[in-house]
Amino acid sequence: MGNKDQPPLTRRAAYEAGLRKRGINIALFSSAVFFLAVYFLIPLAPGWPAVKQSFFNWDILQTSFPKLLSAFKLDLLLFALCAPLILILGLVVALMRNITSPSLFPLKIVAIVFIDLFRAVPVILTIYIIGFGIPGLGLFPPYNSPYLWGSLALILTYAAYMAEVYRSGIESIHKSQVSAAQSLGFSKWQTLRYIILPQTVSRIMPTIMNFMISLQKDVALLSFIGPIEVLRQANVLKSLYGNFTPYIGAAILFLCITIPATRLADYMIAKEQKRKDA
Amino acid sequence: MSKLVVKNLRKSFGHNEVCKNISFEVQKSELLCLIGGSGSGKSTLLRCLNLLEHIDDGEILLDGEDVSIPGFDPELLRRRMGMVFQSYNLFPHMSVLQNLTLAQTKIKKLSAQTAQDKAMALLEQFGLEEKAHTYPDKLSGGQQQRIAIARALAMDPEILLLDEVTSALDPELVGEVLQVIKSLKKQGMTMILATHEMGFARSAADQVAFLYGGELVEIAPPEKIFTNPENAKTRQFLSRVLDAN
Ligand SMILES: Nc1ncnc2c1ncn2[C@@H]1O[C@H](COP(=O)(O)OP(=O)(O)OP(=O)(O)O)[C@@H](O)[C@H]1O
Ligand SMILES: [Mg+2]
Numbered sequence: 001m002g003n004k005d006q007p008p009l010t011r012r013a014a015y016e017a018g019l020r021k022r023g024i025n026i027a028l029f030s031s032a033v034f035f036l037a038v039y040f041l042i043p044l045a046p047g048w049p050a051v052k053q054s055f056f057n058w059d060i061l062q063t064s065f066p067k068l069l070s071a072f073k074l075d076l077l078l079f080a081l082c083a084p085l086i087l088i089l090g091l092v093v094a095l096m097r098n099i100t101s102p103s104l105f106p107l108k109i110v111a112i113v114f115i116d117l118f119r120a121v122p123v124i125l126t127i128y129i130i131g132f133g134i135p136g137l138g139l140f141p142p143y144n145s146p147y148l149w150g151s152l153a154l155i156l157t158y159a160a161y162m163a164e165v166y167r168s169g170i171e172s173i174h175k176s177q178v179s180a181a182q183s184l185g186f187s188k189w190q191t192l193r194y195i196i197l198p199q200t201v202s203r204i205m206p207t208i209m210n211f212m213i214s215l216q217k218d219v220a221l222l223s224f225i226g227p228i229e230v231l232r233q234a235n236v237l238k239s240l241y242g243n244f245t246p247y248i249g250a251a252i253l254f255l256c257i258t259i260p261a262t263r264l265a266d267y268m269i270a271k272e273q274k275r276k277d278a
Numbered sequence: 279m280s281k282l283v284v285k286n287l288r289k290s291f292g293h294n295e296v297c298k299n300i301s302f303e304v305q306k307s308e309l310l311c312l313i314g315g316s317g318s319g320k321s322t323l324l325r326c327l328n329l330l331e332h333i334d335d336g337e338i339l340l341d342g343e344d345v346s347i348p349g350f351d352p353e354l355l356r357r358r359m360g361m362v363f364q365s366y367n368l369f370p371h372m373s374v375l376q377n378l379t380l381a382q383t384k385i386k387k388l389s390a391q392t393a394q395d396k397a398m399a400l401l402e403q404f405g406l407e408e409k410a411h412t413y414p415d416k417l418s419g420g421q422q423q424r425i426a427i428a429r430a431l432a433m434d435p436e437i438l439l440l441d442e443v444t445s446a447l448d449p450e451l452v453g454e455v456l457q458v459i460k461s462l463k464k465q466g467m468t469m470i471l472a473t474h475e476m477g478f479a480r481s482a483a484d485q486v487a488f489l490y491g492g493e494l495v496e497i498a499p500p501e502k503i504f505t506n507p508e509n510a511k512t513r514q515f516l517s518r519v520l521d522a523n
Contacts, residue, residue: 184433
């Protein structure tokens with residue numbers, strides 16, 4: 001920009017620069033029209049004052065926000081505990097699923113059943129069944145904690161999905177890579193560790209990111225079996241104030257995490273695509 | 279004693295017998311070229327020699343030692359026998375240097391410095407030292423194949439198996455890879471090369487073996503195979519491919 005040494009634009013480049021500038025102007029103008037229309041038209045709706053009062057109440061948002069925020073910390077904590085376990089268990093199940101040795105065949109069957117089962121049942125049902133069922137066996141604290149068993153339900157469900165992601169990633173690596181590694185003297189395990197998994201992980205990273213974003217939201221499902229995390233806290237506050245604004249507060253907290261994470265995932269997908277095209 | 283002896287090797291995939299009772303010998307520092315049509319079993323034979331495929335019957339003797347007996351650790355054999363494939367040899371997530379050092383450090387347990395010195399010496403020998411920190415996808419096909427050969431050599435193999443290492447290359451890049459094989463031969467490396475490059479087989483090989491439908495039809499020095507083959511199938515094959523050129 002403003003570089004004196006830059007050669008003058010060719011006619012074609014100047015023409016294309018003009019086109020680009022026009023495109024940007026049009027985009028700015030149409031967005032402005034759209035958002036102004038939304039801003040002025042929605043309040044004209046007959047029910048707007050009531051909706052504004054019960055969903056977008058600034059005072060209630062302010063008073064409830066600190067409580068929501070501290071409850072949201074539990075969501076983040078549960079996420080931070082579940083995520084690494086899901087990544088590890090998913091990989092273990094994927095490797096079990098890929099077993100070829102006859103003596104280890106039972107493990108393969110376990111993996112297949114595991115994947116089929118936990119992918120087939122809706123996650124909320126799994127949370128209910130494990131989260132209420134296992135503590136119901138009469139376990140003593142802390143082993144009857146809904147945090148523990150609810151998290152386990154999430155971990156199992158997500159690990160079943162992750163296992164399939166790992167597996168398709170592993171299968172997408174060219175077979176010659178295995179031959180090349182083995183012909184250098186690498187054992188099966190070393191081939192997996194140094195050659196196959198690093199390539200797999202970079203390929204499936206965008207998918208992993210999307211799963212993590214989804215997990216971050218699904219942690220809120222645990223509220224149905226007890227933990228006072230942000231959704232349950234919002235429920236409590238809703239009843240207390242007789243107003244839905246706490247839900248908006250909870251939604252804002254999720255947005256603060258998931259939107260940056262989504263952008264990051266998009267960026268990584270674009271980067272991986274670029275690498276493939278190179 | 280012969281460097282490599284193959285006796286009555288058999289290999290089937292289901293009902294498809296791909297290696298039918300194959301026997302041959304390779305002397306130290308010899309270059310054996312495997313020729314034959316597509317599907318004749320060249321790749322499978324090489325993979326069997328490297329124990330990448332489980333053989334159904336027969337013996338493979340390396341320096342007189344039977345490496346094909348059940349229970350023989352294939353990883354021990356592969357440290358002595360390098361192999362390079364048609365394509366996708368290099369590990370794309372590693373630089374050229376890492377490609378050359380990984381097996382040295384993890385398998386031969388050499389120090390990082392020793393491994394790197396060895397790698398750089400090989401790259402220099404191949405005129406590729408300025409590519410050491412490049413990633414494979416930034417290299418031409420010819421460079422990739424030369425590096426794959428260098429990587430196999432970094433393990434100090436006693437014998438090198440090369441499976442159509444030039445088949446996936448643009449014609450103008452074939453020469454640089456064949457040149458490397460010629461220079462290795464000068465240095466005394468024992469090699470088996472599956473190839474469609476008849477000109478190269480004729481000029482560089484010590485022996486040429488013709489495979490047809492999983493059978494080793496004829497094995498002889500190149501002058502004999504190319505000018506006066508004994509078997510009608512060999513004659514037919516050669517007249518077909520040589521006419522096409
Ligand atoms: N893993 C496998 N499973 C089943 N059949 C196989 C397998 N690998 C090779 N074959 C079969 O074995 C036969 C020989 O194949 P091979 O690849 O060894 O031939 P080739 O001489 O190397 O051919 P090309 O010149 O095309 O590389 C073919 O009929 C092929 O279909
Ligand atoms: Mg082949």
